[in-house]
Amino acid sequence: QKEVEQDPGPLSVPEGAIVSLNCTYSNSAFQYFMWYRQYSRKGPELLMYTYSSGNKEDGRFTAQVDKSSKYISLFIRDSQPSDSATYLCAMSVLSGSARQLTFGSGTQLTVLP
Amino acid sequence: EAGVAQSPRYKIIEKRQSVAFWCNPISGHATLYWYQQILGQGPKLLIQFQNNGVVDDSQLPKDRFSAERLKGVDSTLKIQPAKLEDSAVYLCASSLDRTGQGDYEQFFGPGTRLTVL
Secondary structure, three states: OOOEEEOOOOEEEEOOOOEEEEEEEOOOOOOEEEEEEEOOOOOOEEEEEEOOOEEEEEOOEEEEEEOOOOEEEEEEOOOOHHHOEEEEEEEEEEEOOEEEEEEOOOEEEEEEO | OOOOEEEOOEEEEOOOOOEEEEEEOOOOOOEEEEEEEOOOOOOEEEEEEEOOEEEEOOOOOOOOEEEEEHHHOOEEEEEOOOOHHHOEEEEEEEEOOOOOOOOOOOEEOOOEEEEEO
């Protein structure tokens, strides 16, 4: 079993739709939870970051963490064609002196105009 | 602020050949990471440097992969000899983190896309 499982997609939605992206994890030691966005032929860029259960909102994006269920989600409201990208969840645990990032496999999202 | 620079952007080689990738992190960033991203998968950490010292290389296939970070700035990742399964995007990232224990954002470069024939 992988430490981090992510809904594989691909996901295609019309402009303006609400998008839900999800990951589950098995390692209870994960402390920090992140969402990265990766455009084609580019490196990942950090979108959202949280370390506690609950919701965190940033504009059209909401990150949700449920540590009891080991489940995290990213919601995108009023989705735009420019949101079309691969979304990667990532989690970290302090291991020795290094903060390790473990990524999900990514969900490819296409927002149709 | 300039981002993480990587070169080359693309490389095609035949199996058993050697290849090297170069990374220039964001100025002042103490921590540097190399990741391997196979098509359809998330990035997997290969090695982490703190300044010019290795913090973690537990997932680096040391029989064929090597990496160095001279003077705590630029870094090179080498594969020798390459195998078909090494075809992937190799991403370099850097962060301000000076102790390896902070919560500093990792900034990624555009990656080098390697194809092994």
